[in-house]
Amino acid sequence: MAASDYDVAVVGGGLVGAATAWGLAREGCRVVVLDEGDRAVRASRGNFALVWVQSKGLGLPEYAGWTIRSSNAWGGFAQTLKEETGLDVSFQRPGGFHLALSEKELEARASILKRLHNQPGIVDYKTEIMDRAQVAKMLPDIGPEVVGGSFCPLDGHVNSLRLYRTLHTAIKARGVTYLPGRRVENITREGGEFRLATASGEIRAGKVALAAGNANMHLAPMVGLEAPMKPERGQIVVTERLRPFLNHPVVTLRQTDEGTVMIGDSKEESVDPAGLTLGVSATEAERAVRLFPLLANVNVVRTWSAIRVMTQDGFPIYDESETHPGAFTVCCHSGVTLAANHALAIAPMIARGALDTSLVAPFSARRFHVQAAG
Amino acid sequence: MKASDLAPAYDLVVIGGGPAGLAAAALAARAGLSTVLFDENPGVGGQIYRAIASSPVADRAVLGEDYWVGSDLAVEANASPALIVTGATVWSLDPSRVVGVSIAGQARLIQAGRVIIATGSLERPFPVPGWTLPGVMSAGGAQTLLKAQGLVPGGRTVMAGGGPLLWLLAAQILRAGGKLDAILDTTPRGNWLRALAHLPDFVLSPYFSKGLKLLREVRAKVRVIRIDRLQAVGDDRLREVVFGTGEGERRMPADLLLLHQGVVPNVNLAIAAGVAHAWNERQLCFEPVLDQDFETSVRGIAVAGDGAGIAGGTAAAERGRIAAIAAVRALKPEALVPDVQTVRQRLQRESMGRAFLDWLNRPADSFRQPEGETIVCRCEEVTARQVRDTADLGCEGPNQMKAFLRCGMGPCQGRLCGLTVTELIAAQRGTTPAEVGYYRLRPPVKPITLAELASLPIAEAERKAVER
Amino acid sequence: MFKRLADAGVAVAITVDGKHVGARSGDTVAAALIAAGIDHCRTTPVTGAPRAPYCLMGVCFECLVTIDGVGSRQGCLAPVRDGMTVETQSGKREAGR
Numbered sequence: 001m002a003a004s005d006y007d008v009a010v011v012g013g014g015l016v017g018a019a020t021a022w023g024l025a026r027e028g029c030r031v032v033v034l035d036e037g038d039r040a041v042r043a044s045r046g047n048f049a050l051v052w053v054q055s056k057g058l059g060l061p062e063y064a065g066w067t068i069r070s071s072n073a074w075g076g077f078a079q080t081l082k083e084e085t086g087l088d089v090s091f092q093r094p095g096g097f098h099l100a101l102s103e104k105e106l107e108a109r110a111s112i113l114k115r116l117h118n119q120p121g122i123v124d125y126k127t128e129i130m131d132r133a134q135v136a137k138m139l140p141d142i143g144p145e146v147v148g149g150s151f152c153p154l155d156g157h158v159n160s161l162r163l164y165r166t167l168h169t170a171i172k173a174r175g176v177t178y179l180p181g182r183r184v185e186n187i188t189r190e191g192g193e194f195r196l197a198t199a200s201g202e203i204r205a206g207k208v209a210l211a212a213g214n215a216n217m218h219l220a221p222m223v224g225l226e227a228p229m230k231p232e233r234g235q236i237v238v239t240e241r242l243r244p245f246l247n248h249p250v251v252t253l254r255q256t257d258e259g260t261v262m263i264g265d266s267k268e269e270s271v272d273p274a275g276l277t278l279g280v281s282a283t284e285a286e287r288a289v290r291l292f293p294l295l296a297n298v299n300v301v302r303t304w305s306a307i308r309v310m311t312q313d314g315f316p317i318y319d320e321s322e323t324h325p326g327a328f329t330v331c332c333h334s335g336v337t338l339a340a341n342h343a344l345a346i347a348p349m350i351a352r353g354a355l356d357t358s359l360v361a362p363f364s365a366r367r368f369h370v371q372a373a374g
Numbered sequence: 375m376k377a378s379d380l381a382p383a384y385d386l387v388v389i390g391g392g393p394a395g396l397a398a399a400a401l402a403a404r405a406g407l408s409t410v411l412f413d414e415n416p417g418v419g420g421q422i423y424r425a426i427a428s429s430p431v432a433d434r435a436v437l438g439e440d441y442w443v444g445s446d447l448a449v450e451a452n453a454s455p456a457l458i459v460t461g462a463t464v465w466s467l468d469p470s471r472v473v474g475v476s477i478a479g480q481a482r483l484i485q486a487g488r489v490i491i492a493t494g495s496l497e498r499p500f501p502v503p504g505w506t507l508p509g510v511m512s513a514g515g516a517q518t519l520l521k522a523q524g525l526v527p528g529g530r531t532v533m534a535g536g537g538p539l540l541w542l543l544a545a546q547i548l549r550a551g552g553k554l555d556a557i558l559d560t561t562p563r564g565n566w567l568r569a570l571a572h573l574p575d576f577v578l579s580p581y582f583s584k585g586l587k588l589l590r591e592v593r594a595k596v597r598v599i600r601i602d603r604l605q606a607v608g609d610d611r612l613r614e615v616v617f618g619t620g621e622g623e624r625r626m627p628a629d630l631l632l633l634h635q636g637v638v639p640n641v642n643l644a645i646a647a648g649v650a651h652a653w654n655e656r657q658l659c660f661e662p663v664l665d666q667d668f669e670t671s672v673r674g675i676a677v678a679g680d681g682a683g684i685a686g687g688t689a690a691a692e693r694g695r696i697a698a699i700a701a702v703r704a705l706k707p708e709a710l711v712p713d714v715q716t717v718r719q720r721l722q723r724e725s726m727g728r729a730f731l732d733w734l735n736r737p738a739d740s741f742r743q744p745e746g747e748t749i750v751c752r753c754e755e756v757t758a759r760q761v762r763d764t765a766d767l768g769c770e771g772p773n774q775m776k777a778f779l780r781c782g783m784g785p786c787q788g789r790l791c792g793l794t795v796t797e798l799i800a801a802q803r804g805t806t807p808a809e810v811g812y813y814r815l816r817p818p819v820k821p822i823t824l825a826e827l828a829s830l831p832i833a834e835a836e837r838k839a840v841e842r
Numbered sequence: 843m844f845k846r847l848a849d850a851g852v853a854v855a856i857t858v859d860g861k862h863v864g865a866r867s868g869d870t871v872a873a874a875l876i877a878a879g880i881d882h883c884r885t886t887p888v889t890g891a892p893r894a895p896y897c898l899m900g901v902c903f904e905c906l907v908t909i910d911g912v913g914s915r916q917g918c919l920a921p922v923r924d925g926m927t928v929e930t931q932s933g934k935r936e937a938g939r
Contacts, residue, residue: 013768038771038811045777105841141937165778168767178768239824240785240914241887243934258780259887259934263824266839274648276816278466278474278483279836286828287840294938296828299821299914301785414900416870416921421899428868430850461919479912496901508882508894509843515898518918519844523866523873528845550847610892611881630843640901752896753903755888785903785914820900821914 006032006177008350009196009205011184011219014044015160015335016309016342017211018167023347024209025174032203033171034196037181041273043213044335046306048236048264049160049256050249051091051337054098054127054152058115060315061122062362066341068123071154073340078158084173087166089158090257096155096249097139099146101290106148113150127152141245143293149250157249159257160336167339179203184212187222189324194223207326209350213309216317216331224323226365227331228312233270235280237263237288238302245294253288261295263288267308276305309333312368318346318360326353329365375459377480384410385705386698387473387486388456389464389643392420393444393687394679394694395492396451401698403456405709410484411451412462412475414820417522418448420494420679421514422687425522436549437521438542440584440687447691466817467491467647469672474817474830481826488674488701491644492694495637495680498659498737499794500535501744503605505633506752509612513634517543526552529629532615534604536561537636537735538585544592554596556626558604558617560635562738572730579727599624602740606631635737639681642787646815648672653808656732657684658742659793660812666718667700668693676700684732689724692717742794743801750798751791753784761795765802772796772813785821788813844876856926865922872898872905872917875928883907883917884931907931913939 010021013035024031057064078091100106131148186197194208210216216227241259266280289296316332349355388399391413403409419426423444466474471486497514519525603618615628638659650671651660661683668676676697679690699711744758756779772795782788800810851866865874872895882892895905898918905917908929
């Protein structure tokens with residue numbers, strides 16, 4: 001295949017890029033995915049794997065609707081992936097919790113949900129505040145300090161590492177060209193096509209979709225777009241495999257289908273992906289034991305830190321370039337939750353060559369200028 | 375000794391109580407550094423001098439004089455002012471030399487002025503079909519049982535592999551009255567050609583006469599069969615060993631199969647501390663990048679002993695001394711220390727003959743890079759086929775492989791699969807292990823409980839990073 | 843599979859899955875299991891395959907057993923003590939023990 005033979009070049013081979021590439025391939029596009037190498041900073045290897053609805057959309061009510069759309073599409077998306085690859089990403093939507101360890105935390109939680117629900121145009125996603133007794137009925141192993149929490153029946157989770165592998169298996173099966181170790185240094189548009197410069201040669205494609213996470217910040221301006229990001233570090237603690245004890249994911253603690261318990265989540269300004277702050281891991285562990293005291297003697301087998309992909313206001317950015325027609329940004333924090341949307345909604349729009357503004361207009365980066373002006 | 379009895383800080387923390395650690399701790403403590411040595415085993419000695427102070431093997435000839443020389447090191451360290459803590463697992467070390475240690479289920483963070491990592495070596499993975507079956511054990515494991523508990527194989531026993539330790543263990547088992555049904559030698563014949571260039575050096579080294587004597591002793595009593603394929607077969611345990619020779623396939627009933635194909639540095643703690651490592655093509659392993667005092671790329675952290683690259687027990691002690699002298703010079707320049715040049719010369723003599731042994735015993739590709747359904751990652755039960763197929767997906771290195779297949783994610787944290795995964799990816803992609811690299815590792819490098827982790831000091835900013 | 847050279851050390855009484863096992867001082871839990879001829883100490887949490895101690899030096903984690911009620915402890919690093927209760931493990935560990 002000649003280098004210029006691609007309809008779309010997707011920059012970034014993480015969950016956002018791979019889901020978008022899969023969706024594009026389903027639309028019949030000839031797709032190339034340009035990715036970095038084994039030691040790249042990858043949010044896709046370090047996320048918490050929630051397909052999460054509650055508390056999304058404070059400050060941008062359309063984000064709630066967009067999230068629920070993906071959450072609703074997730075079951076079918078997982079099923080299709082399974083049919084194509086034989087791999088089960090273990091999507092479950094049993095409803096999820098946000099637990100409070102003090103009355104103060106519970107009040108803060110209730111106040112956030114109230115403000116969220118009071119926004120004009122918000123979809124009702126049935127999140128309710130529960131007292132301790134109500135929570136205990138669904139999570140019998142909670143500790144004595146748990147005073148209550150919020151529950152949303154739309155919340156779920158998935159095995160996100162298996163999702164990552166499954167998407168890569170699926171794009172290969174659909175003929176997508178995956179080129180690892182090809183960091184994109186520059187993008188230009190010449191003669192009606194995009195030229196993507198990498199250290200090992202140039203790739204040419206009719207369109208380009210920027211799905212490079214925080215690196216979109218540097219790539220977007222090359223094609224007349226913008227992606228204002230503010231990366232932050234999160235740390236996770238992972239236990240050995242345990243027999244199932246937790247039927248619902250909690251926003252900071254969940255049991256995977258493999259049995260391990262993942263415990264999060266932290267936010268630090270550092271962007272050093274190799275570092276680890278032990279005191280942060282200790283805080284996570286301490287809260288985990290207070291939430292579920294039966295975990296006290298369980299072994300921690302791994303920790304990790306990863307850099308969150310985070311736009312400056314936390315909401316997704318989907319844009320099409322005015323100066324470089326055919327260039328798109330697909331950029332968001334919730335690459336797992338929104339994977340179904342990226343595969344089933346955004347990718348077809350890119351394949352058609354135009355974003356559907358009725359769906360994604362609120363997510364244009366132009367909002368940053370409106371806010372700045374206001 | 376409880377974790378809470380430890381001081382908050384020591385001039386020198388030595389991690390591992392084998393020859394390197396014992397020699398380093400004794401020298402540094404004598405020179406006046408406040409020194410603590412942590413070892414996770416019940417006693418000091420490391421693997422080579424395992425149970426040196428408590429071995430029930432009364433007949434000194436069984437384990438041989440090269441074992442018993444270790445008792446001087448232990449006596450010397452015990453007599454020194456160094457605090458020696460056994461049953462103490464070090465699970466974390468960061469670039470600012472904060473050491474995370476657990477003793478009897480209690481965790482502490484200790485500040486070290488300098489650190490000497492002396493965590494030694496571990497046996498190279500030997501991924502053959504059936505190597506996870508009960509009844510299959512590493513030869514080093516059997517040697518530990520002999521040294522520490524006086525246990526000798528009692529049933530139908532087969533040894534397989536190559537390298538000095540295999541032959542030494544065979545001799546020790548025979549001297550102890552044990553019986554070996556066969557030794558299956560996996561060393562490729564072609565190795566002689568590459569080793570030959572280093573023969574003169576080897577002939578002049580003490581390894582030469584010792585090695586020949588050992589081989590004669592074992593060969594006089596045990597059948598040695600050269601093989602090119604090996605499989606452990608059984609349902610819920612080992613029943614027979616199946617192997618391929620030049621003349622075809624053979625089967626041998628067995629209760630115990632002991633595997634060994636050399637040792638490699640135990641890199642987990644050093645990698646987690648951010649120490650730069652490089653591929654050693656002769657020894658087929660990653661080892662830390664070190665200066666002449668065994669200091670790593672991270673200031674104040676040294677790696678001594680076989681963790682610095684395989685060189686054997688006597689060399690390990692000399693390396694420990696050199697690292698300790700550097701630590702004393704850095705923290706207490708006025709203290710009296712032995713002349714480092716003399717130690718370096720002794721170390722130089724110890725390295726004679728190693729090149730020949732390394733090339734001669736270099737394990738065959740087929741025993742390092744398995745095929746098909748052979749398990750590579752024992753913890754997560756990931757097969758060679760899965761690793762190879764996933765490399766074909768475009769998975770470039772072990773960290774992406776870990777994300778896709780979970781290899782290296784279990785409790786052993788890649789100690790028994792890391793080299794295999796790296797080599798398989800390299801083979802599949804047609805590149806080198808140096809290019810592919812190794813797993814990224816983070817603390818805890820040995821499991822600790824959530825309660826232990828929760829008990830560590832937490833700064834206000836660290837709490838706020840979670841409670842927000 | 844293994845026999846003792848001599849009954850060195852002092853007899854230490856432990857139980858394994860409720861049955862009395864005669865260990866010796868100087869034994870680790872893993873060594874005591876091997877000396878007693880106990881074939882495997884756990885089944886894996888992934889496929890349920892039986893496993894037995896492999897490295898005896900703390901790196902392979904095959905000898906994980908429940909010791910005095912605490913699960914997933916490395917048997918090869920734990921010295922035996924009189925009255926110790928050891929349980930072999932089956933599959934995934936149960937949280938809370």
